[in-house]
Amino acid sequence: MDKLLKHIIITLLPIIGWSQSYVGTVGNYPIHLEVTVYPNANDTTSGELEGFYFYDSKLISIPISGSYNNESVTLIDDYYFTPEKVFDADEVFELKKKKNQLIGTLQLKDKTFKVALTETSQESLEDFRNPKLTFVKDSVVNYNDKQLVWFTEYYSKLPLFRLGNGFTKAQRDTFNPILDAIHLSDAKDKLDCNSWFEISYDVNLVNNNFISYLKHYSVYCGGAHPSHGNVGYTFNLETLEVVEDIELIYPKVDFFQKLKDKYQHSENDVQDEECETFVDNSYWQYKTWNLTSEGVILIPNYPHAMTPCVEEYFLSYSELLKE
Template identity: 30%
Template sequence: MTLQVYKSDNETNLTAVYFYKNSLKDIKLEAKLKDNNYSFYFKPSDVITEKFYLKKSGNNFDGFWYDAKEKQLAVHLEPVNFDNYKSNLKIRFDDERLNLVKYKFLEFKKQKTTLYNNKEFVWYSEKHCNSDFFRLGNNFTEKNKALINPILERIHIENTLAQLNCTSSFEYSQGKGIEGNSTINFLNHDLLGFQISMFWDCGGAHPDFGSSGYLIDLNNGKQYGIDDILAFDKSVTGDSENNFDAFSKYRNDYFAPKLLDVINSQEHFEKPKNEDDYCDYTNAEYWRYAAWNYTEKGIEFTPSFYRAARNCEESFLVPFERLRKYKNPKFPYSL
């Protein structure tokens, strides 16, 4: 269980989430604090189906759990010793430490083997939720597998944890709050390209969807972003974490307008005449953070619209020959 307490001048707000080792799916609780007494409720459709009454003593909590029929179980909580959950895996989540606990209970099982460009890919599922992903199979070199499979495993673990953490206070998670699929779209001696598409509904007012493209160097494990592949200006930077201003300026001044020009030269977009038509592909703003997908025939780009116009998001394939003049000089391979 994780409990977070937010204190302001006049009030105290709490959030609480817990999971069982046999399911690993988060259960989100409403919480109240009075004096030193903590009350947690799971309350779908405004009906309490389980509750905790706990009292804090030092760093521990003691009390009872009740179900809807008032069945009672004693509860004792104490701080997690994270020394028992050390991992070399870099998991990218705000609640990383609790994910280290959950990670230890993940179970991946081989499901099937597929071929792409005569190379073998082995697909795995995770026991506790809908989370399928692949690894390199037997006819890849040992060096390729040693370098790339840990990267693919980490991606699978991150996506699995996101799925298990996707929950709402309105219903129990079935491990389906994030659904998606992965497709392999490019493979040669040096590069592996694939796309992960997802739809998620984790209890908020608006479900959402999106996709992410990946291009991984089979020789060294480097993951290339779109700014590593294409450079519409020498000021190109893919480093949004350490220099967001420069990254944002490049995307706004060069990437978006020039990418739109390239795509528009083949698609011939027209500005919508009807003000109720939100799908304005002539607006460079929607291309600033376009999703991309590296394929055998070229790179697919999908403009990023605001949430209410998300259905406007359509993919447009730009053949490699149209992009070669914009190849980033630091990208070590031809397009």
């Protein structure tokens, strides 16, 4: 049994990846680079790599992948590497490993830069990049006697508001750290996505009882398809809680049935067949919702392939209270 276990471990070891971080320069530009190394099963002197690098002045992760053989390393700006891609890639690193360094060149379209990188124990993202992310005050929007103060994260350029004048200290102390965390998470995600990453907001309600807003996102960070969707946030200013489900506010309302009664007969038959919006309540179990001054916005949650079916629906407060 021990011999069998030892054989299994020895067999698996070569395919287990390990990560290494580097710090150095491309030309005169400081960068951080991190790769995960996957040795070939039968020859640990060669294998594949994947990872990212970023310029210290920009902090935007650029995906890289490649291969190594003995002391030579080739990396391209792509999530997936094949030797044929080297000829068409916009960015190609050709490097030699010398002790704890990678020395060589970066071919950036029609320009060539010298590269000198040194191994480091520093975590590129956690230790270097993330502590540098900074919120810069942008503007103030008034909602009667209450202010939402908008900030932009400096590197990702993503905006989000915080609670300002007109809110109590308890309200600011409760919800601003939550907004900080949301803003920081979105900024990291955008910096990790060197492609198309868009976020916009609809602030639908600010009053003495609630703040309710929708975040709309459209993202493509590699893979077969982009991702589109909405996230709803509602803060109860009286109880100082984040309201996860609309049923916590209206526990007696059957939202699916009310929406079905209001909308099913007026919708296009073809759309109903394709999207099955009101065939059953499966698309409404994890719905997105938001409060407004007039009523509630509700958005069904479809599988990724059915994203074109997404549409906003609305129930007024009088409709919610109607038996």
